[in-house]
Amino acid sequence: MITSNTTIKHNLAMAWPLAFNALLVQSMLMIDTFLVAPLGELPVAAMGIATTIIAFVLGIEIAIGNGIQLLVGRAFGSKSQEDLSIAYWSGLVINITTSCVFLFTLTIFDTELIAMITDDMALASLVETYIAITKYIILITAYTQVCAALCNGCGKTRMPLQGFMLELPINALLSYFLINGFADRAGLGVEGAAWGSLLAVCIRAIYLYLALKMDTDVDLSYPKYRKLSDEIRLQFAEIYPIAANFFVLSIGATIYQLLFAQLDLFSFVAITLIFPWLRAGTQFPNSWAQALAISISQALGQKDTNNLNSFVTQATRVGLLISFVIALLFFALSQCIQTVYPNIDANTYTALMTIAPLYIVLPIIRAYNTVAGNILRALGNSNLVLKIHFITQWLVSLPICAILILYFDISIFWAFAILPIEELLKTFSFYRYKKFHMSLLETR
Numbered sequence: 001m002i003t004s005n006t007t008i009k010h011n012l013a014m015a016w017p018l019a020f021n022a023l024l025v026q027s028m029l030m031i032d033t034f035l036v037a038p039l040g041e042l043p044v045a046a047m048g049i050a051t052t053i054i055a056f057v058l059g060i061e062i063a064i065g066n067g068i069q070l071l072v073g074r075a076f077g078s079k080s081q082e083d084l085s086i087a088y089w090s091g092l093v094i095n096i097t098t099s100c101v102f103l104f105t106l107t108i109f110d111t112e113l114i115a116m117i118t119d120d121m122a123l124a125s126l127v128e129t130y131i132a133i134t135k136y137i138i139l140i141t142a143y144t145q146v147c148a149a150l151c152n153g154c155g156k157t158r159m160p161l162q163g164f165m166l167e168l169p170i171n172a173l174l175s176y177f178l179i180n181g182f183a184d185r186a187g188l189g190v191e192g193a194a195w196g197s198l199l200a201v202c203i204r205a206i207y208l209y210l211a212l213k214m215d216t217d218v219d220l221s222y223p224k225y226r227k228l229s230d231e232i233r234l235q236f237a238e239i240y241p242i243a244a245n246f247f248v249l250s251i252g253a254t255i256y257q258l259l260f261a262q263l264d265l266f267s268f269v270a271i272t273l274i275f276p277w278l279r280a281g282t283q284f285p286n287s288w289a290q291a292l293a294i295s296i297s298q299a300l301g302q303k304d305t306n307n308l309n310s311f312v313t314q315a316t317r318v319g320l321l322i323s324f325v326i327a328l329l330f331f332a333l334s335q336c337i338q339t340v341y342p343n344i345d346a347n348t349y350t351a352l353m354t355i356a357p358l359y360i361v362l363p364i365i366r367a368y369n370t371v372a373g374n375i376l377r378a379l380g381n382s383n384l385v386l387k388i389h390f391i392t393q394w395l396v397s398l399p400i401c402a403i404l405i406l407y408f409d410i411s412i413f414w415a416f417a418i419l420p421i422e423e424l425l426k427t428f429s430f431y432r433y434k435k436f437h438m439s440l441l442e443t444r
Contacts, residue, residue: 179192
């Protein structure tokens with residue numbers, strides 16, 4: 001029964017490692033930037049460009065992993081070792097193939113891609129040096145992300161977290177010595193940061209391989225009588241809308257940043273300063289929603305949907321409660337922003353205070369959409385979630401934002417207000433479709 005096996009407490013036990021996992025993923029590339037900072041502005045600028053490119057590709061792999069863990073959750077709930085193995089191997093082929101495409105692109109077109117971003121030859125050379133090494137992280141992470149998805153889908157969310165906890169100190173230590181040198185050996189600078197990250201990711205991959213190999217509850221032997229190509233086609237149909245959703249929202253976020261750059265300098269700096277806090281704050285509602293989607297997938301695999309409606313209602317309320325806590329933390333941030341950023345210009349501080357009500361309320365609105373979107377994905381409606389995000393962002397919000405900023409020269413308040421307005425527009429669709437598809441469970 002869902003009331004006994006899939007409780008709010010169980011969901012929380014899965015959610016908190018997912019949240020810290022997400023934060024640690026972001027910190028992986030931040031370590032390199034932090035350690036390179038003493039080398040000067042040029043290496044830091046190179047790291048900023050290179051890590052943006054690598055982080056985008058890793059984000060797509062993580063999105064594919066999110067789709068895989070729903071399929072794993074369904075197989076785990078049905079107690080089918082065969083379906084569990086198929087979900088793992090199909091996901092691995094899909095993610096490895098995706099990583100190879102990006103690896104090939106960065107190998108062949110890296111110079112042209114970097115030239116589109118900067119025309120500074122010295123800067124471009126440093127970026128190319130870093131990417132030439134870290135592009136292999138993409139291939140290794142494709143494997144580790146599928147391993148993490150397998151663990152998450154089975155409810156063992158602490159195992160991937162332990163992998164990150166092993167990787168990060170090794171990354172920091174290796175990168176520090178390789179960047180700055182040790183004993184009589186000269187430091188490698190930016191190249192050292194790249195090697196440190198690559199070696200640390202390899203160690204995490206080895207840990208996850210050994211952890212899964214020693215896990216007696218999981219048998220990943222592929223069933224010989226089931227054709228892998230057919231299974232990949234079926235799995236891809238469920239996974240690709242989730243990856244496409246990430247791609248759409250990521251490109252949309254980049255366009256928002258480009259549009260905000262057309263505001264005055266102080267307004268743009270204010271938005272740039274607050275965005276990392278927004279990304280960090282949304283990890284906790286996101287992780288709760290992902291854990292909820294895994295729980296639903298497991299319940300569907302068990303064909304135990306009798307009390308799923310009441311569980312989802314209760315879990316949605318908890319998700320909103322988490323978002324209220326995040327909003328309170330953002331309110332506290334707004335009250336001590338000068339302490340956090342003591343050297344900012346008075347005009348930048350004014351701009352931050354102007355948008356404070358908006359970034360405080362944004363997590364609350366966004367949390368409902370995140371929870372509802374993950375519920376719909378778990379119910380097999382990933383394409384519907386993609387359509388809602390695409391139509392609302394690309395056909396409504398972004399065009400309005402562009403017109404208002406480029407032609408009406410609006411203030412920072414109304415420019416930034418497009419973000420919560422976009423989320424509010426999505427809420428109406430998510431509420432209606434969530435209610436409709438949950439009601440269908442009662443008729444099964």
